[in-house]
Structures are given as C-alpha cells and as structure tokens.
Amino acid sequence: MADRTPVICGIGLSDYPVAPELDSRQHHVLALQRALKDSGVKKADIDGYMCAGGGMDRTDDAVSMAEYLGIDHRFIDGTMVGGSTFEFYVQHAAAAIRDGLCDTVVMTYGSNLLSAQGRMLGTRGFYEANARVPGNLQYEAPYGNVLIGAYAMAARRHMHEFGTTPEQLAEIAVAVRGHAALNPNAMYRDPITVDDVVNSRMIADPLHKLDCCVITDGGGAVIMTTAERARDLPQPPAYVLGAAGAMTHWNISQMGDYTQTAAAKSGPEAFRQAGVTPADIDTIQFYDSFTITALLMLEDLGFCPKGEGGRFVQGGTLSLGNKLPLNTDGGGLSSCHPGMRGIFLLIEATRQLRGQGGQAQVPDCELALACGSGGWLSCIGTVILGKEHP
Amino acid sequence: MALQVIDDGAPGAPPIEGRPLPAADNLSQDYWSAAAEGKLLFQECPACGNRQFYPRSLCIACGETPAWKEASGRGTVHTFTVIRQNWAAPFKELMPYVVAMVELDEGPRMMTNLTDCEPTDVSIGMPVEAYVVKVEDGLGLPFWRPAQ
DSSP, X not given: OOOOOEEEXXXXXXXXXXXXXXXXHHHHHXXXXXXXXXXTOOGGGOXXXXXXXXXXXXXXXXXXXXXXXXOOOSEEEOOOOSTTHXXXXXXXXXXXXXXXXXXXXXXXXXXXXXXHHOSOTTTXXXXXXXXXXXXXXXXXXXXXXXXXXXHHHHHHHHHHHHOOOHHHHHHHHHHHHHHHTTOTTOSOOXXXXXXXXXXXXXXXXXXXXXXXXXXXXXXXXXXXXXXXXXXXXXXXXEEEEEEEEEESXXXXXXXXXXXXXXXXXXXXXXXXXXXXXXXXXXXXXXXXXXXXXXXXHHHHTTSSOTTXXXXXXXXXXXXXXXXXXXXXXXXXXXXXXXXXXXXXXXXXXXXXXXXXXXXXXXXXXXEEEEEEEETTTTEEEEEXXXXXXX | OOOOEEETTSTTOOXXXXXXXXXXXXXXXXXXXXXXXXXXXXXXXXXXXXXXXXXXXXXXXXXXXXXXXXXXSEEEEEEEEEEOOOOSTTGGGTXXXXXXXXXXXXXXXXXXXXXXXXXXXXXXXXXEEEEEEEEETTEEEEEEEEOO
C-alpha cells in the first residue's frame, strides 16, 4: 500500500522586502516557479490548489489564480481565515492527501502591500470617513479602533492580570531582530535593545513602534505531496506530524478572554497528533504580528504556563543558541510581512528541518512548530513538522 | 433607566462628523433606535439565560431566539488602548483617544470610546457610565465616561 503520509516537498519565496516591479499575481508566480524548481515537481503533476487571496489589487482569489496559473486541480481550497490561513491549509491538505483527494497540492500567496499602499495597514483605520458599516462591525466602527489597537487591548489585559512588562514584550522584538541580522533580505538588520523598543514611539498603548511588525512586499509557495512520491524528489521531506486550527472570535470585541488565544485549542491537538510535547520542539516559527502575539502563543501552546510568558522570554530564551529560537528568518517583526505572514512560517520551518538555514541554522533541528494567527488573535493554526518519518 | 442623551454638536459632545456609522439592519435598528431614546440594550436568552452583545438573531449558547433587555448603563473598563496613530479622518484629528472594552454590570461587553477623562487616567476596573449622542432619528451612539 502506498505511503500517503503528507510531507512538504517544495518551498519558494518571491522577492522581498521591497519589489515594486511585481504585482500580487507576479509574487504568486515567482514563488511558485521557485517552489517547483526547489521540489523537482513538474507543474503538470500538481492536482490540488489552495489560495486565500490577500493581494492588494484583489485579483488573486483561489479560482482566479487557479485559472491564471493553469492548474488542473481535482482539489481546491479557498479558505480565508486571515494570516494563519496557510497553517489551516496544511491541516486540509494533509487530510486531502491521506484520503487520496489529490496527490500533489500547492498553496501560493503574494502581496505587493508595501509598494501598493505603504505602511498603513496597522493604523489607517478600516473605513472611509462617513462610511455606513453593515454587519458585525457596525458596533465597533464608530469608535475609531485600528488594527494595532486590537492587539494593544490584549497586551493591556495581560499586563493587568499577570504583571507582564513592556520590557518583557520587548525581549521578543530584540530576539527576532538578532535573527534578521543573519538574513541578507530582511527589512531591518541593525541590532536593537530592549531600551530601543520601549523608547520607540507609542502607537497604541502599550504597544510601541518596535512592538509592531514591518510592512513589506512578498510571496510564498509550499508544495505538499505523499511520502511515497517524495522519495523520488531531490529535497528531504518535512513530514506533517500534526496540524490543527481553531477560532475564538473574529472581531476583537468578541474575544472572550483577552489573554488566551485559540492556540490553546489548536496547539494541544497538533501535539496530540504528533505524539510530542513542547519540550521536544527545536525551533518555533510564529506569526509575530506584534510582540504580544508571540507571547500569547508561547503560553497557549504550553511552552510556559499561562501568565509566565514575560518571565519566560527574558534573558534571550528565543535567540539562536538558546532554548527556543523564534523566527530564525527575522520574522514579521524585522524581515517580511506583506499582510498574511503564515506561509513564511512553513517555509522557514522546512528550511530548518532540511538544514538549509544558513547562518541562522538551528543545530540538530528535528522538530519545528509553526503557529499562525489570523484576524485579531482570532484564528490560530498550529503545524508540527518533523525530519523523520512518523 | 434612561441615559443622558446629548444632541450631536452640543457643547461637550464628542465629535461625530466623519465617523463611520452603522448601517442598521432588521435587528440592529431596534438597538440604535432605543439608544437614541436613552435606552442601552443587550440580549438575554429566555431559554438558557445566556446574555450577549452584539445583538444576533440567535442565542450563541443554545440557538434559541434571544430577547432584548435594558442595561443599567453602568459598567467597568475590561481593557483599553490609547490610539496615538490613525491616519483615517476624522480620527486623525481626535488623537489621542481611548478605545475601550466596557463590561456592563449585567455581563456583556461592548466597544466604545471613553470620554470626559485624560487617557492617562484610565485604568482596568474603573467604574464607568454610559451616555448617548443622538446622531439622527433612529440612531443614538453610546459613549462611556467615568462614573459620577
């Protein structure tokens, strides 16, 4: 019987952080071309496609992109849960591959966010002046919250309940910047200190400018197939050991507990599937939209108890060479964030498991965890990848 | 228990001009109309007792149809932020301002602006009270301020 264990067999990045010559679809294309080359998969062999759109020109929904790319799919998924969509896609693709709905499936993403719109995502508000807002957001829209404000309210509550400090949150930004220094493509590479973070301009209390991710252009593609098929391909496969997704709310006013995300559900489920524990994980790739996002994930995934995140990250815990290297590519905080960062977590986790991390390689990396956050700490997907066949 | 209702543009009223406003629907029109008359509504399920906000056509706990309840207009700050960068009109003229989640004494929470206080004086747990700015017929916008 064929071994249909799902694996990641190909990865590709488009150009980042600044690529004004590419529109969103061209980011998808460049990433796909590079993933095909990386994997040794022929385009004609792809029989599944997953795409959430997200490009600024709104031309890259799943069916439009499947048509543009010419993918003859028998499995298609246009699920859109925000920036963690790609972690949810791994869950869907793993099931589809196991069940034989497709053999080789690709997910693509591309966005010219920086070149098209500048750095406005976090603080431009969501509406035009005098807009009339329907649906769930009519109860929030009049009050002028911004994207960063949503995360700031979670950070404020965490500080209130657990005594977490701005300096502790800053440790996360400092660790990730240290890794960005090792990535020649990263948006910002100069080292920063805790003081630099807490002295940077306040955007939405208690989050400072350097608590916030960067805005860039960029794109990615990930190809998944069966372990059987991967035997004939050039790259060592990254085995999907666990993949789960969960949601606590969509809009921030509906978050029940501002100190706990749905990672507290998708994390344990992914660990259960993989049969491993947080102590076994060699590197974590998180959607670090803001420092608080990563702190909540650390707690919710069980790397430390609830409320202990601030103390856990002190002393460089998340830096290469220490206990739990976070975002070895420089993360969203310093390297690459075109609006929906989730696909880059899978790509960097795969690079680490292959031993292709370059200067940022985690020694003896056998288990990597990717955790994506979509919306406003809303939809959290957790994926555990391994170097060895389960 | 009627809340204070201030006309849009009255002295001391928070500026409304340019704000995104609700596009009322079949259900929410009752909420916005009641607010214009000084009544702050939330929902309670007659079947299971669950209380919720924002209003929906079903109880998110049990699926039955909820009923309106009038809130006292008293609550506490559950969490908040101070917006210091928002490029969108009209908010760029209003900074810094407080966006907060207020927990009603009756349980549900709602997003609002806290007015009539310095942003630096706001804290979690602070008692607050609701009032309404009447924007137009059928549309009152609730705001909150420190409890008297």
